[in-house]
Amino acid sequence: MKRIKAIYPGSFDPPTNGHLDLIERGSKIFDELVVAILRNPEKDPLFSVADRRKMLEAMTSGFDNVSVDTFAGLTVDYALQVEARVILRGIRAISDYEYELQMALMNRKLQPGLETVFMMPAEKYSYLSSRLVREIAELGGSIDCLVPELVEQKLREKIDVAHKFESGEQSGGKMPSEPKSKSRKKKL
Ligand code: PNS
Secondary structure (H helix, E strand, O other): OOOOEEEEEEOOOOOOHHHHHHHHHHHHHOOEEEEEEEOOOOOOOOOOHHHHHHHHHHHOOOOOOEEEEEEOOOHHHHHHHOOOOEEEEEOOOHHHHHHHHHHHHHHHHHOOOOEEEEEOOOHHHOOOOHHHHHHHHHOOOOOOOOOOHHHHHHHHHHHHHHHHHHOOOOOOOOOOOOOHHHHOOOOO
16 A cells, blocks of 8 residues: 655744644544645744744654654645655635635646645634734733643743843843834734
8 A cells, every 4th residue: 555645834833732733633644744844034933943843843752653844945846855645734714725725726736746635623723823822922811722831931932032122131222123023924
């Protein structure tokens, strides 16, 4: 029987319990699953790619068939490079569908041999996104149960540092040019 390798590409800024739920589901149906973090120089992420990789590695250490990697460029090119046949994506609600369908069909046009497989995370994560997690954490709300403890800790550390900068404690009064949240774009 052919072994099926899948990639789960995304920004994971930060990884959430919704991502973990999908990874767990994916690990049960694919022989191998690579969580692939996009290295996107145009985005202004909260966490560096190295930090995101470390968090995802810790989160997925219990799954034998899951690994974490980073990639740049087209997802389909990366999939071919690692000999994956499937792109795994999560759909939380109908609102995700249009964007995901467009991406899946474009990826199919680029590389007809690759299949996109959509999976739904548990209902309790259907309203969860990395963007909201960042926003809630930055504004001091509770992100309990939305992200793993390790991610919560890292978020708190980041935000504490940002607040210290804002209050001038770490920069000798110098403010950072712009809070990251303002220049960051869109989505998950
Ligand atoms: O977690 P995200 O931000 O929703 O993930 C989006 C991602 C990384 C899957 C998508 O932006 C992507 O595939 N980027 C790589 C560049 C690419 O292949 N673009 C064409 C998509 S049809």
